[in-house]
Amino acid sequence: AQSVTQLGSHVSVSEGALVLLRCNYSSSVPPYLFWYVQYPNQGLQLLLKYTTGATLVKGINGFEAEFKKSETSFHLTKPSAHMSDAAEYFCAVRGGSGNTPLVFGKGTRLSVIA
Amino acid sequence: NAGVTQTPKFRILKIGQSMTLQCAQDMNHNYMYWYRQDPGMGLKLIYYSVGAGITDKGEVPNGYNVSRSTTEDFPLRLELAAPSQTSVYFCASSYAGTDTQYFGPGTRLTVL
Numbered sequence: 001a002q003s004v005t006q007l008g009s010h011v012s013v014s015e016g017a018l019v020l021l022r023c024n025y026s027s028s029v030p031p032y033l034f035w036y037v038q039y040p041n042q043g044l045q046l047l048l049k050y051t052t053g054a055t056l057v058k059g060i061n062g063f064e065a066e067f068k069k070s071e072t073s074f075h076l077t078k079p080s081a082h083m084s085d086a087a088e089y090f091c092a093v094r095g096g097s098g099n100t101p102l103v104f105g106k107g108t109r110l111s112v113i114a
Numbered sequence: 115n116a117g118v119t120q121t122p123k124f125r126i127l128k129i130g131q132s133m134t135l136q137c138a139q140d141m142n143h144n145y146m147y148w149y150r151q152d153p154g155m156g157l158k159l160i161y162y163s164v165g166a167g168i169t170d171k172g173e174v175p176n177g178y179n180v181s182r183s184t185t186e187d188f189p190l191r192l193e194l195a196a197p198s199q200t201s202v203y204f205c206a207s208s209y210a211g212t213d214t215q216y217f218g219p220g221t222r223l224t225v226l
Contacts, residue, residue, distance in 0.1 A: 009154060032213055034213070041219075041220075042219060042220075043118070043204055043206075043217030043218050043219050043220055044157075044204070044206075044215075044217040045217070046214050046215070049213060049214065051213065090156060090157065094213065101147065101159050101162055101172060102159075102215065104149075104156040104157040104158075105156055106154060106155055106156040107154075107156050
């Protein structure tokens with residue numbers, strides 16, 4: 001079975017500061033890992049995903065995440081926060097490819113302070 | 115492409131009433147999913163389908179039913195609505211064997 005833990009339900013950063021959202025996963029098979037973003041009153045959009053290959057993954061809007069197998073982590077970062085980054089962010093894991101559904105974390109709300 | 119569409123956007127039900135949440139996608143995706151989102155709890159999978167005529171239970175299927183008679187549509191049925199079903203419901207779809215899920219805008223349901 002797979003599971004995801006997102007550390008911190010709410011993160012607040014100043015505009016221009018580093019964004020770091022933490023995600024740890026548990027999977028009995030090599031995982032596929034995802035970050036989704038949800039803006040207020042909208043559905044979720046894919047930010048980035050890791051399946052195989054390069055462990056540093058770049059996504060949209062300047063976000064990136066690094067898969068660290070030894071730490072079972074997939075933290076999301078952005079060098080400089082923008083006001084438009086304020087949203088809720090969800091980490092998700094799938095145990096391999098195929099039919100296995102995604103398992104989502106509980107989400108981290110990011111606030112950006114001017 | 116409209117992507118994934120959901121209707122209605124909002125609905126208030128009385129306890130014991132029934133309703134169907136509609137979901138449609140025009141991307142020819144084989145896989146479709148229903149999630150519920152409760153504050154601070156993330157998304158919980160209710161049901162999913164890997165193709166027309168095939169459905170399977172997710173983590174929280176009790177109180178819900180689904181059908182998948184066409185590739186495009188995946189309605190979610192609530193029978194005998196209960197306050198515990200107050201939530202935001204999201205439908206999503208993806209290509210078979212491809213991982214990116216595309217989400218609809220959600221249906222906000224309140225059961226009083």
